[in-house]
Amino acid sequence: MDNKKKLEVLEISAVQSHISMLQGIINRMAANSANCKNWTVTLVAAMLVLLVDKNMQIPNAWICLVPIALFYLLDCYYLGLERLCIASQNKFLKRIYNDEDYIESLYKVEGLKDKCKQFCNTIKAMNSVSTTLFYLIVAIAVLLLGGIIKF
Template identity: 55%
Template sequence: MSNSGQQSQPSQPSKVTPDSNSVQSYLNILQGIITRMATNSANCKTWCVSLVSAILVVIADKNKPNYAWIALIPIVLFFLLDSYYLGQERNFREIYNNFVKELHSGEVVTDKLFVLKPPKGMNVVNLLFSSSLSFSVYPFYLTLVLTVIIARFLIL
């Protein structure tokens, strides 16, 4: 029950300009997320090589060649995780690119700032599948699988 009898009207979202501090902050947030996803993807590869190498060294030291298949577990897990990070990176790049396109066409209003919704139709299974087919993912992990097979049958 208001004293003045006036109701506050919701304000209309205003258009933003590319040089706005809020636009620059939003773009910096998106760039930071994209960078983190790329770093996480690279870390997956680093950790996977380290773990697979350590497993193969221990197996060779213990003279148990049949245990070489254990090295496939981190390969599969890091393959999935790496694919997930790559898919997330692609999604955030799409959000970034769409925002910049709308910004240049003058369509961005304040309501679109700081919104990080996934693109329409984003599905984790499709994300993993499409990302796993990337040239930056499958050749790397396929090479590791071949290394384990070669180590099992030729070296150990």
């Protein structure tokens, strides 16, 4: 095999590794988002059980809204990061498709260092159905239970 062929094989391997790295990051962000939802349900259910068990008053059910709000913000942050990684991957693949120089962007996740982009994507994620609808339903359920069950 001549040097040009060896270099092409190395480039193909490096590109596959880079895409695999980005996919791994995207998968971790999606798993973190799912974990936020799992922890929300677990903590809210545990808090409601404690409120019922201790015969607390109805106004104390609002305390369940605190973990809902915190996990909602964390979930939006992870969704925003996931979208940045997807955009970075798409930009990288577009460079390859257009035969542009992509070597300098191997093993770099572009766009994640920009705190402004992270903040903007977190705000955009707050409009996502996958986050807003879930946490809104949980919050409404807590408020309904707080009004129906005499804590």
